[in-house]
Amino acid sequence: AQTVTQSQPEMSVQEAETVTLSCTYDTSESDYYLFWYKQPPSRQMILVIRQEAYKQQNATENRFSVNFQKAAKSFSLKISDSQLGDAAMYFCAYRSIGGTSYGKLTFGQGTILTVHP
Amino acid sequence: GAGVSQSPSNKVTEKGKDVELRCDPISGHTALYWYRQRLGQGLEFLIYFQGNSAPDKSGLPSDRFSAERTGESVSTLTIQRTQQEDSAVYLCASSLTSASSYEQYFGPGTRLTVT
Numbered sequence: 061a062q063t064v065t066q067s068q069p070e071m072s073v074q075e076a077e078t079v080t081l082s083c084t085y086d087t088s089e090s091d092y093y094l095f096w097y098k099q100p101p102s103r104q105m106i107l108v109i110r111q112e113a114y115k116q117q118n119a120t121e122n123r124f125s126v127n128f129q130k131a132a133k134s135f136s137l138k139i140s141d142s143q144l145g146d147a148a149m150y151f152c153a154y155r156s157i158g159g160t161s162y163g164k165l166t167f168g169q170g171t172i173l174t175v176h177p
Numbered sequence: 178g179a180g181v182s183q184s185p186s187n188k189v190t191e192k193g194k195d196v197e198l199r200c201d202p203i204s205g206h207t208a209l210y211w212y213r214q215r216l217g218q219g220l221e222f223l224i225y226f227q228g229n230s231a232p233d234k235s236g237l238p239s240d241r242f243s244a245e246r247t248g249e250s251v252s253t254l255t256i257q258r259t260q261q262e263d264s265a266v267y268l269c270a271s272s273l274t275s276a277s278s279y280e281q282y283f284g285p286g287t288r289l290t291v292t
Contacts, residue, residue: 064219093277103266105220105283151219155277161233163208163275167219 062087062154066168073142074176080127081137081171083152094128095153095165096137098146108150111135139173147175179203181284183269189290190259198254198287202271209252210270210281211244220268226252227275259291 063086073079085094096108111119111128118126123143127136139146152168182201190196202209207228212220222236226246237243241260246252256263266288270281 066219103268103286103288105268105270107280110280153220157277161222161235162277163210163225163227163233164222164236165210165212165220165281166222167212169219170217 062089062092062156062166064152064154064166064168066152066171068171069169070172070174072174072176073139075142075144077142078138078140079142079173081139081150081152081173083135083137083168085133085135085152085154087133087154089156089159091157093155093157094126094135095155096124096126096135097151097153097167098148099151099170100148105151109137142175144175144177147173149173181269181271181282183267183284183287185287186285187288187290189292192261192291193258195255195257196259196289198256198267198289200252200254200269200271200284202250202252202269203282205249206271206273206282207249208272208275208279208281209246210272211252211254212268212270213238214266214268214286216265223254223267225275256289259289261291264289264291 094111098106123140149170153165156162210225211223226232241257244254266286268286270283272279272281
């Protein structure tokens with residue numbers, strides 16, 4: 061079974077600065093997807109960025125980028141030019157591409173991000 | 178267009194009572210997922226439906242939990258004889274299909290409190 065670990069329960073950043081959230085995972089699969097989701101107080105889960113394991117190039121979406129280290133099983137999220145609206149709980153998630161339970165997402169415990177003005 | 182909707186938004190029930198939580202997926206989405214989120218924790222997979230295939234129930238924590246879905250429409254998650262440890266936010270998601278390349282869109286969740 062796959063596991064996802066986020067070792068930072070809380071992080072904080074000054075507005076306009078850069079912050080990096082960490083995530084490690086464990087799997088025996090060679091191909092899979094990794095995701096970062098944002099959950100504001102409204103509880104609505106919002107997909108921030110995703111990475112396909114077979115792609116070596118790190119995914120980027122505007123101010124959000126990832127550092128994907130497949131051999132180290134590490135998948136960190138970098139938020140540049142942080143904004144007050146970035147404050148939320150962030151979850152790292154894993155999804156298999158094949159196998160019997162490819163439909164489900166496996167989540168980490170989450171990191172609460174606070175943005176200071 | 179309309180997103181995933183869930184009802185009720187909040188539910189308070191007494192220990193031992195049964196509860197039903199409802200999820201309306203995005204129209205045309207054949208896959209539907211249920212997750213549980215305990216306070217301050219990540220989401221735990223419960224069950225997913227893909228079209229008319231047998232659902233993947235591998236995440237259901239006990240036989241008190243069950244879910245139904247008729248065709249590609251509404252799903253209901255039922256918890257029988259609720260316990261205090263069932264208190265959590267229950268989130269539903271849907272996607273075009275269950276293929277991994279398709280994004281799961283989440284609803285706002287139902288917060289269940291068992292007293």
